[in-house]
Amino acid sequence: xxxxxxxxxxxxxxxxxxxxxxxxxxxxxxxxxxxxxxxxxxxxxxxxxxxxxxxxxxxxxxxxxxxxxxxxxxxxxxxxxxxxxxxxxxxxxxxxxxxxxxxxxxxxxxxxxxxxxxxxxxxxxxxxxxxxxxxxxxxxxxxxxxxxxxxxxxxxxxxxxxxxxxxxxxxxxxxxxxxxxxxxxxxxxxxxxxxxxxxxxxxxxxxxxxxxxxxxxxxxxxxxxxxxxxxxxxxxxxxxxxxxxxxxxxxxxxxxxxxxxxxxxxxxxxxxxxxxxxxxxxxxxxxxxxxxxxxxxxxxxxxxxxxxxxxxxxxxxxxxxxxxxxxxxxxxxxxxxxxxxxxxxxxxxxxxxxxxxx
Amino acid sequence: xxxxxxxxxxxxxxxxxxxxxxxxxxxxxxxxxxxxxxxxxxxxxxxxxxxxxxxxxxxxxxxxxxxxxxxxxxxxxxxxxxxxxxxxxxxxxxxxxxxxxxxxxxxxxxxxxxxxxxxxxxxxxxxxxxxxxxxxxxxxxxxxxxxxxxxxxxxxxxxxxxxxxxxxxxxxxxxxxxxxxxxxxxxxxxxxxxxxxxxxxxxxxxxxxxxxxxxxxxxxxxxxxxxxxxxxxxxxxxxxxxxxxxxxxxxxxxxxxxxxxxxxxxxxxxxxxxxxxxxxxxxxxxxxxxxxxxxxxxxxxxxxxxxxxxxxxxxxxxxxxxxxxxxxxxxxxxxxxxxxxxxxxxxxxxxxxxxxxx
Numbered sequence: 001x002x003x004x005x006x007x008x009x010x011x012x013x014x015x016x017x018x019x020x021x022x023x024x025x026x027x028x029x030x031x032x033x034x035x036x037x038x039x040x041x042x043x044x045x046x047x048x049x050x051x052x053x054x055x056x057x058x059x060x061x062x063x064x065x066x067x068x069x070x071x072x073x074x075x076x077x078x079x080x081x082x083x084x085x086x087x088x089x090x091x092x093x094x095x096x097x098x099x100x101x102x103x104x105x106x107x108x109x110x111x112x113x114x115x116x117x118x119x120x121x122x123x124x125x126x127x128x129x130x131x132x133x134x135x136x137x138x139x140x141x142x143x144x145x146x147x148x149x150x151x152x153x154x155x156x157x158x159x160x161x162x163x164x165x166x167x168x169x170x171x172x173x174x175x176x177x178x179x180x181x182x183x184x185x186x187x188x189x190x191x192x193x194x195x196x197x198x199x200x201x202x203x204x205x206x207x208x209x210x211x212x213x214x215x216x217x218x219x220x221x222x223x224x225x226x227x228x229x230x231x232x233x234x235x236x237x238x239x240x241x242x243x244x245x246x247x248x249x250x251x252x253x254x255x256x257x258x259x260x261x262x263x264x265x266x267x268x269x270x271x272x273x274x275x276x277x278x279x280x281x282x283x284x285x286x287x288x289x290x291x292x293x294x295x296x297x298x299x300x301x302x303x304x305x306x307x308x309x310x311x312x313x314x315x316x317x318x319x320x321x322x323x324x325x326x327x328x329x330x331x332x333x334x335x336x337x338x339x340x341x342x343x344x345x346x347x348x349x350x351x352x353x354x355x356x357x358x
Numbered sequence: 359x360x361x362x363x364x365x366x367x368x369x370x371x372x373x374x375x376x377x378x379x380x381x382x383x384x385x386x387x388x389x390x391x392x393x394x395x396x397x398x399x400x401x402x403x404x405x406x407x408x409x410x411x412x413x414x415x416x417x418x419x420x421x422x423x424x425x426x427x428x429x430x431x432x433x434x435x436x437x438x439x440x441x442x443x444x445x446x447x448x449x450x451x452x453x454x455x456x457x458x459x460x461x462x463x464x465x466x467x468x469x470x471x472x473x474x475x476x477x478x479x480x481x482x483x484x485x486x487x488x489x490x491x492x493x494x495x496x497x498x499x500x501x502x503x504x505x506x507x508x509x510x511x512x513x514x515x516x517x518x519x520x521x522x523x524x525x526x527x528x529x530x531x532x533x534x535x536x537x538x539x540x541x542x543x544x545x546x547x548x549x550x551x552x553x554x555x556x557x558x559x560x561x562x563x564x565x566x567x568x569x570x571x572x573x574x575x576x577x578x579x580x581x582x583x584x585x586x587x588x589x590x591x592x593x594x595x596x597x598x599x600x601x602x603x604x605x606x607x608x609x610x611x612x613x614x615x616x617x618x619x620x621x622x623x624x625x626x627x628x629x630x631x632x633x634x635x636x637x638x639x640x641x642x643x644x645x646x647x648x649x650x651x652x653x654x655x656x657x658x659x660x661x662x663x664x665x666x667x668x669x670x671x672x673x674x675x676x677x678x679x680x681x682x683x684x685x686x687x688x689x690x691x692x693x694x695x696x697x698x699x700x701x702x703x704x705x706x707x708x709x710x711x712x713x714x715x716x
């Protein structure tokens with residue numbers, strides 16, 4: 001009999017969450033889904049891939065400190081996007097069958113008993129004419145890929161010859177955005193947290209340059225990397241890196257803020273204060289917030305995104321990267337690794353071993 | 359024999375400049391202009407009004423710390439916009455004559471000997487069909503008025519029913535911008551530094567409300583003043599007030615940064631760090647820098663601005679306010695009063711008494 005484990009938000013973390021303390025993998029109580037019948041109008045499914053996202057950290061808070069995302073109630077499962085494999089369906093469902101893979105959103109757990117009211121949270125994977133590996137639909141062809149695609153065309157408005165600087169450039173959004181910007185003829189520079197990531201960007205993903213912000217003086221490194229300055233800064237990290245980027249932006253430069261990963265684990269009084277905002281005036285900068293909620297404006301890019309990026313991934317001119325955490329028992333560590341910036345590309349909990357078990 | 363005094367930048371101030379130490383009124387050496395002939399192709403004129411602007415503080419620095427404005431060389435006269443009265447012209451000049459008032463830009467001093475090469479710095483006042491008091495051409499009908507007018511239509515893009523919050527709202531730009539926004543059907547709120555200024559805005563200029571940021575908790579006061587939040591924040595001050603404004607902005611709010619008066623007197627390491635820039639993402643804010651350099655985009659509004667604002671000032675529906683400093687001997691104090699925020703409306707050195715002397 002398989003277990004049914006669930007990843008619980010057990011207490012509000014101080015700083016980076018601690019596995020086993022703030023986030024706990026526990027055995028789910030009650031009868032195991034695979035030993036029961038599907039609920040009327042529902043189905044039973046097994047998790048294959050689970051998306052880990054920085055926004056999870058913002059949800060690990062109390063309701064009075066809630067931001068844009070609803071807080072996880074303490075003692076309940078984290079929720080996230082996932083790909084599940086259908087095991088048993090109620091006879092009233094004709095739109096999918098056992099063995100189908102569905103994109104969903106639900107608790108982070110091994111098995112799902114999906115009631116009729118939760119069925120709309122699950123949809124078949126998009127058409128996949130090139131037979132791409134399904135996990136890509138949580139990354140490049142999922143919401144982070146859409147943020148990169150729509151973010152580039154809607155906000156960055158790429159111009160051939162301009163220089164774009166991207167922070168967390170090897171992250172889920174950054175590594176795709178950089179490749180898309182490169183296709184548009186921009187000079188693409190990245191800021192990352194290790195020499196290994198610098199190598200990945202410049203050798204594997206065709207970035208024009210990258211710096212490790214943990215080594216040396218970032219201001220100096222960026223001045224050397226971009227002697228003609230930077231026209232666009234796409235920010236995924238906030239904090240001091242953002243302040244330095246404002247310093248090196250060119251006249252009429254543009255900032256697109258998409259994340260503040262360096263600040264998510266800090267209380268407001270410890271968050272980094274940006275001191276050089278007067279440069280917004282003297283350099284006549286524009287600064288736009290890009291929230292990764294898939295609003296109508298973003299979904300308007302979806303069809304074009306799927307068509308183009310599927311083709312580019314298939315022909316090898318777009319390289320989506322994943323950081324897999326293997327095994328449900330490691331799920332808390334996987335979330336924490338992401339929050340520490342250990343991942344390259346999209347962070348995904350990979351449960352295919354369990355699915356492929358006999 | 360009249361004196362010819364000049365306002366000298368004598369040393370780089372620490373913080374707010376000190377009259378008599380950092381800024382000195384001194385007797386200009388050499389023969390007095392009124393006792394000499396005009397230079398070939400030039401003229402001799404007397405200052406009537408001199409504009410005092412916050413940007414003067416940014417120019418009181420050393421070249422290595424220069425920002426967008428060129429620093430004043432130590433030991434030389436401050437320069438600024440002015441209105442002068444022509445005394446004597448060289449016979450080669452036919453475009454204006456003694457007694458004419460000219461708009462100019464030059465050293466802050468009582469009398470000007472304008473050489474042929476400096477003549478293009480001076481132009482006749484714009485047509486003035488309603489016979490408005492000339493000082494208005496340094497304020498509402500000068501560059502600050504153009505910033506307010508073009509800033510509103512080009513950047514704020516006013517929408518009837520929206521709420522705009524303006525800091526330094528009784529200042530040279532703020533008090534005009536608020537009146538213009540009100541004409542467009544916006545709810546107009548101001549942040550100022552005294553109860554007297556609150557009164558002026560709400561009783562005299564028809565603002566919907568205003569708060570004194572020096573009294574009580576600004577965050578709380580603004581929440582009470584704008585229970586439905588704020589759609590646009592027009593910032594003239596930067597610093598902590600800016601941080602609070604970001605907090606209370608509505609979803610999809612817009613920030614237009616036009617000045618950072620609270621920070622001009624501080625070295626970078628003492629400048630206030632804005633900690634809540636992650637709200638730019640979650641509220642999908644846009645933030646635009648409006649530098650008060652009269653670029654082409656701004657000058658495109660000039661004709662319309664003169665036509666409309668002259669009419670509105672004449673019919674009393676637009677009230678331009680001035681803070682006059684009287685007498686050249688008080689010019690250093692006038693600059694410092696402006697930098698301390700003592701002014702209401704446009705800060706102008708008023709030398710009409712001297713001009714009107716027999």
